Amino acid sequence: xxxxxxxxxxxxxxxxxxxxxxxxxxxxxxxxxxxxxxxxxxxxxxxxxxxxxxxxxxxxxxxxxxxxxxxxxxxxxxxxxxxxxxxxxxxxxxxxxxxxx
Amino acid sequence: xxxxxxxxxxxxxxxxxxxxxxxxxxxxxxxxxxxxxxxxxxxxxxxxxxxxxxxxxxxxxxxxxxxxxxxxxxxxxxxxxxxxxxxxxxxxxxxxxxxxxxxxxxxxxxxxxxxxxxxxxxxxxxxxxxxxxxxxxxxxxxxxxxxxxxxxxxxxxxxxxxxxxxxxxxxxxxxxxxxxxxxxxxxxxxxxxxxxxxxxxxxxxxxxxxxxxxxxxxxxxxxxxxxxxxxxxxxxxxxxxxxxxxxxxxxxxxxxxxxxxxxxxxxxxxxxxxxxxxxxxxxxxxxxxxxxxxxxxxxxxxxxxxxxxxxxxxxxxxxxxxxxxxxxxxxxxxxxxxxxx
Amino acid sequence: xxxxxxxxxxxxxxxxxxxxxxxxxxxxxxxxxxxxxxxxxxxxxxxxxxxxxxxxxxxxxxxxxxxxxxxxxxxxxxxxxxxxxxxxxxxxxxxxxxxxxxxxxxxxxxxxxxxxxxxxxxxxxxxxxxxxxxxxxxxxxxxxxxxxxxxxxxxxxxxxxxxxxxxxxxxxxxxxxxxxxxxxxxxxxxxxxxxxxxxxxxxxxxxxxxxxxxxxxxxxxxxxxxxxxxxxxxxxxxxxxxxxxxxxxxxxxxxxxxxxxxxxxxxxxxxxxxxxxxxxxxxxxxxxxxxxxxxxxxx
Numbered sequence: 001x002x003x004x005x006x007x008x009x010x011x012x013x014x015x016x017x018x019x020x021x022x023x024x025x026x027x028x029x030x031x032x033x034x035x036x037x038x039x040x041x042x043x044x045x046x047x048x049x050x051x052x053x054x055x056x057x058x059x060x061x062x063x064x065x066x067x068x069x070x071x072x073x074x075x076x077x078x079x080x081x082x083x084x085x086x087x088x089x090x091x092x093x094x095x096x097x098x099x100x101x
Numbered sequence: 102x103x104x105x106x107x108x109x110x111x112x113x114x115x116x117x118x119x120x121x122x123x124x125x126x127x128x129x130x131x132x133x134x135x136x137x138x139x140x141x142x143x144x145x146x147x148x149x150x151x152x153x154x155x156x157x158x159x160x161x162x163x164x165x166x167x168x169x170x171x172x173x174x175x176x177x178x179x180x181x182x183x184x185x186x187x188x189x190x191x192x193x194x195x196x197x198x199x200x201x202x203x204x205x206x207x208x209x210x211x212x213x214x215x216x217x218x219x220x221x222x223x224x225x226x227x228x229x230x231x232x233x234x235x236x237x238x239x240x241x242x243x244x245x246x247x248x249x250x251x252x253x254x255x256x257x258x259x260x261x262x263x264x265x266x267x268x269x270x271x272x273x274x275x276x277x278x279x280x281x282x283x284x285x286x287x288x289x290x291x292x293x294x295x296x297x298x299x300x301x302x303x304x305x306x307x308x309x310x311x312x313x314x315x316x317x318x319x320x321x322x323x324x325x326x327x328x329x330x331x332x333x334x335x336x337x338x339x340x341x342x343x344x345x346x347x348x349x350x351x352x353x354x355x356x357x358x359x360x361x362x363x364x365x366x367x368x369x370x371x372x373x374x375x376x377x378x379x380x381x382x383x384x385x386x387x388x389x390x391x392x393x394x395x396x397x398x399x400x401x402x403x404x405x406x407x408x409x410x411x412x413x414x415x416x417x418x419x420x421x422x423x424x425x426x427x428x429x430x431x432x433x434x435x436x437x438x439x440x441x442x
Numbered sequence: 443x444x445x446x447x448x449x450x451x452x453x454x455x456x457x458x459x460x461x462x463x464x465x466x467x468x469x470x471x472x473x474x475x476x477x478x479x480x481x482x483x484x485x486x487x488x489x490x491x492x493x494x495x496x497x498x499x500x501x502x503x504x505x506x507x508x509x510x511x512x513x514x515x516x517x518x519x520x521x522x523x524x525x526x527x528x529x530x531x532x533x534x535x536x537x538x539x540x541x542x543x544x545x546x547x548x549x550x551x552x553x554x555x556x557x558x559x560x561x562x563x564x565x566x567x568x569x570x571x572x573x574x575x576x577x578x579x580x581x582x583x584x585x586x587x588x589x590x591x592x593x594x595x596x597x598x599x600x601x602x603x604x605x606x607x608x609x610x611x612x613x614x615x616x617x618x619x620x621x622x623x624x625x626x627x628x629x630x631x632x633x634x635x636x637x638x639x640x641x642x643x644x645x646x647x648x649x650x651x652x653x654x655x656x657x658x659x660x661x662x663x664x665x666x667x668x669x670x671x672x673x674x675x676x677x678x679x680x681x682x683x684x685x686x687x688x689x690x691x692x693x694x695x696x697x698x699x700x701x702x703x704x705x706x707x708x709x710x711x712x713x714x715x716x717x718x719x720x721x722x723x724x725x726x727x728x729x730x731x732x733x734x735x736x737x738x739x740x741x
Contacts (some may be wrong), residue, residue, distance in 0.1 A: 013227075028262070042110045042282045043144065064109055064153045066284060130556075156556065162586070167545040167579030174549020178484075180556065182549075197576075201539050202546055205443050206569075209525040210535065211518035212739045270741045 002057070002082060004072035005099035008038065008048060014041045014069055019061045021052075027080070029055045033101065039075075051099030055080050060089040106259070106287025111280045114255035114287070115221070117185060118262035119146065123153055125400045126181060129266060130422060132172055133185025133221075142187045143223065143281045169220070170197035173203035173271070176216040181266060188331075189275060190235045197292040203271040204246035218272075219265045225315055225365060226278035226410050228393075230401035236314075236366035236394070238275045242343040248272040248296055249343040252315035256287040257340055260294025268296065275342075277315040289374035299346035301353070305335035308420055309353040309387075311376050313339040313361040320363050323411035327420055334420060342372055346380045354380055359427045360389045361420055365410050370394035388427035392419045443469035443634065443689045443711060446493045448508045448718045449502055453492075453509060459669060460509060462523055465493025467664035470688035471596045472497040472657075474637025478645050482561035484554070486547040489524050490596070491536035494566055495608045499527070503724035504687055512728035519731050520739075534563070541567060541574035550652075551591040559725040560701065564592040570601030572615050580713045581654070585622040588653040588720075592645055594658070595633060598663040607720065613648040619656035625663075632688045633658030635695075664685055 009015055020038040028052040030036055039046040054076040061073040072092040075084070085091055109117075111180040123129045131149055133141075140147040150158045158409025161168045165186055172184035186192050192199070203216040228235035241249050250265060250272060252258040258276065264271040288294075302317055303324050312320045317338045324334040333351050339345065354360050360380065373391035380387065392411055399409045411419075422435045450464045465472055472493035479485060479498070486740055487494045495505055500516060504605040508526055516526050532562040533648025537543035547565035552717030571577060572595060586590045595615050599606045610617055616626030625647065637659055644655040649691050662683045675683070698703035 013279065015282050015286050018108075018284070041285070042112060064107065065396075159587070162579075162582060164574055164579040164583065167548070167583050168544020170542075170576065170580070171549040171552055171583060174546035174551075175548070175553045177546065178550040178553035181554045197539060197542055198545060201542060202537060205525075207739045209517065209521045210527040210739075211520045213517060213527055214535065248741065256459065353571075440459060 001078050002084070002095050003054065003076040004092040005036070005048075005074040005076055005098045006072045007044060007067060007069050008100060010069065016066050017041055017046075018097070019063055019065045019067065019073065021063055022059060025054050026056055026058055028078065029053070029080075036100070039047055041100040049101035051101045054078060054089055054098060057084060058061070060092070105290055108284055108286050109255050110141050110284050111255050111258055111276070112141070114122040115145040115179045115262055115276075116147050116149065118259045118266070119128070120149060121159065122181075122265075122266040123149065123264065128180045130180055131181040131185065132161055132168055132182050132188055134161055134163060134280070135186050136160060140228070141185065145221075146185070151269070162265050165184060165194035166198065167346065168177040170202070170219070172218045173198050173206070173216045176203070176271075177206055179215050181217055183219045183221055183266070183305045185253045186220060186222040186367070188233050189222045189237050190232050192222055192237060192273075195220075199271065200244050200247065204244050206246075207270055208246060208260070216271050216280075217268055217269055218267075218269065220273045221262075221276070222273065223276050223278055223410050225279055226399045226406055227278040228401050228403065228406065234399040234401075234406075236277075236364065238273070238365075239274055239343055239366055239371045239375070242372065245417035246270060247343065249275065250296055250340075250341050251275045251313040252340060253280065253302075253314055254283070256288040257294050257300075257338070259288050260292065260338065264294055264296050271340070272296065275314065276319070283318065287328065292342065297336035297341050297344040297346060299337050299339045299341060301335060302338040303334065303336040305333040308355060308359040308361060309334045309335050309337060309350065310361045310363060311337045311339055311350055313342065313372065314365065316365050316411060319411055319413050320416055323420065326417045327414060329382050332420065332424065335388040339372070339376075345376065347380065347383070350376060351380055351383055351385055354385050359423055360387045361416075362389075362391045362422050363411055363416055364393045366393055367396065369396070372412065389422055390419060390423045390426070392416060400419045407408045443473050443692070444495050444714045445502065446472065447689060447719065448714045449510070449721065450492060452718050453506070454669070458510070460668040461491040462492070462509070463672055464663075464665050464669070465490055465505070467531070467683065467719050468596055468598055468661045468686070469493055469596075469630045470634035470637050471659045471661050474634045475564065475594055477638045478499035478641035479530060479532065479564060480561065482559060484529065484531060484550055484561070484563045485531055485545045485566065486534045487536045487566045488540060488543060488568060489536060489538040489623050490568060491523055493537070495523060495526060495528070499531045500528045503533050503723040505716060506721040507728045510595065510725045511730060512725055513589070513731040513735070514724070514728035516736065525544065527628065532597065537605055541571035541576040543567070543574045544574075545583075547720065548584050548589055548591055551589040555590055557596060560649060562590040562592055562645060564594055566594045566596060568601070569597040569599065569606045569610065569615060572618060575619070577618070580622060581619060581622045581656075584623050584654040588651070588652070590648050591654045591687065592648050593624075593656040594641065596661055597658055599660045600663065600666040600667065600674070602671055603663040606696060610660060614658060616656050617683055618660040624654050624656050626656040626658070626662060628658040631661030632691065634692055674720045692730050
């Protein structure tokens with residue numbers, strides 16, 4: 001199954017978030033608890049950790065890119081070989097959320 | 102400044118401008134509460150303490166009057182301090198050294214001494230109550246010898262801070278709590294933002310809207326709403342309140358014939374009152390109205406705060422009312438301050 | 443001290459003397475203080491600036507011109523007594539807001555410290571300023587940051603009409619420094635040698651990098667607070683006060699120890715007279731500023 005990775009809920013009127021650093025490239029597997037990506041709001045650093053096991057398949061927002069709150073910015077899947085659909089982030093919006101810690 | 106700068110948070114623009122100035126000039130200092138290791142209430146001084154140390158980035162006790170006095174005194178003695186006053190409300194405590202000494206020093210000494218200090222302070226309502234919400238920039242506009250600037254985005258924050266740090270006298274740099282979450286493109290290479298120049302944030306033909314700081318974003322949202330109704334609003338981001346870029350505003354109003362001034366502060370003796378008065382003195386003919394906070398303190402209560410300050414819907418409504426006034430020749434007062442509710 | 447007294451008398455005798463705060467009676471504080479300051483030091487004062495400015499070395503003719511509003515004055519006539527500034531002479535400036543110059547002086551001291559110079563900054567203020575928050579905030583910051591700042595309180599016992607004991611709770615005003623761990627001392631402000639020694643001692647600690655110090659000089663003013671204020675003391679009180687003249691006291695002391703004879707005293711008096719006459723003549727002959735200077739040096 002494919003999942004979308006969306007930004008976590010943040011308060012403080014956050015409008016846009018910057019992707020600071022991915023801790024794995026497309027193809028990397030993450031166990032629950034592992035650090036997937038660091039994000040930065042105007043106030044704080046956010047560590048996004050996997051809440052479920054999964055494989056990072058596609059990154060829409062690389063290091064340094066900006067994403068809007070709630071916007072999907074990567075795609076995960078349960079296994080390595082599941083077929084991916086369209087490349088776009090728009091498609092990813094229809095996926096289930098990848099659980100994060 | 103020739104390198105391209107990336108999209109950045111508002112706070113990063115400020116930190117960057119100050120850091121560059123501190124590298125170029127050892128006389129630039131930062132004084133204020135929580136400016137050191139903490140990096141500022143909004144992280145707007147992030148990195149400065151690590152790079153420049155406690156000698157040049159100094160935490161002060163909660164003593165705005167003395168902090169401002171130390172700032173203007175050090176400036177008079179040849180240094181270039183940035184004095185951080187976390188909440189603009191507390192500039193009130195620092196007015197004596199800023200206004201009676203700093204702003205008057207060049208004049209009273211006939212040029213023998215000057216006080217090139219930058220006062221950086223954050224205004225605006227954001228749930229923090231009657232004494233932590235005020236926009237007081239209009240109070241400072243009439244002080245001879247004092248300059249007041251108010252950026253609305255990171256590029257202008259960078260440019261205006263740079264310009265302020267090179268000014269020959271005191272400059273108050275007013276930003277807003279609600280600007281900090283809004284990132285923006287870095288400044289274009291090799292551009293400056295001189296004090297005294299506004300910018301057209303959105304071109305339009307039907308009405309001139311002048312505003313500054315966070316209200317620029319609110320006004321631009323209103324302009325989008327109005328565009329869908331076929332009303333074209335020209336939004337001018339003042340950027341500099343003292344001196345005001347009256348030429349820019351006059352050129353716009355001479356085309357539109359209508360002026361709505363929008364601010365988050367009080368309209369009585371406010372920024373808009375001054376803009377309108379200056380245009381009238383120049384013989385500009387226009388239908389005019391001012392919009393600002395309601396005439397009440399701004400409570401932390403979310404319902405009451407939301408009512409107290411302009412939002413995009415109410416700005417749009419004010420534009421429609423003003424255009425009806427202009428076109429009909431009768432003043433449409435719109436039924437009072439809270440009638441839109 | 444004689445120069446100060448004669449200067450102020452010449453000024454006060456004029457019908458157009460302006461709004462003045464005079465130092466008569468307090469000359470020992472100004473002169474004793476300045477005798478302990480060095481060329482690189484800076485002195486800031488409140489509104490009672492004429493005595494300290496002269497003691498610091500501001501030229502009498504330029505000062506008289508300033509007080510009479512002439513363009514040849516220290517600040518082109520734009521400062522007057524309340525704001526005169528001659529930083530090249532080590533007189534960083536007067537500021538007419540009571541206690542308004544105290545935190546400014548701390549800023550000058552910070553600049554001095556950061557520049558690595560061995561100089562000190564002195565802030566002279568009256569008992570009238572001792573109740574102001576600015577003093578307490580500045581004592582705190584100066585102590586925290588170990589600023590090279592010497593606080594000198596010229597306690598002339600009155601804040602316009604309010605006697606010192608009715609305005610200020612501390613037993614001695616130098617006690618105000620104690621909570622901030624700043625060394626403080628109270629001395630007789632009517633004896634120029636006592637003042638000089640006390641300031642020299644306090645200043646030496648400041649110069650050695652020990653941080654700020656506080657000296658209170660108890661003095662008496664011979665006239666009302668200002669040229670427009672009503673005198674609150676009785677004729678008897680004033681007679682008693684004026685008998686404590688620091689000039690006469692020093693003269694008596696020097697004469698008693700054989701260091702001053704009548705001829706020398708007379709010579710001094712004539713010298714002072716000539717200097718003041720020259721200052722007055724210079725100031726009277728100097729023109730007023732062009733009215734357009736009203737818009738010069740605003741920013």
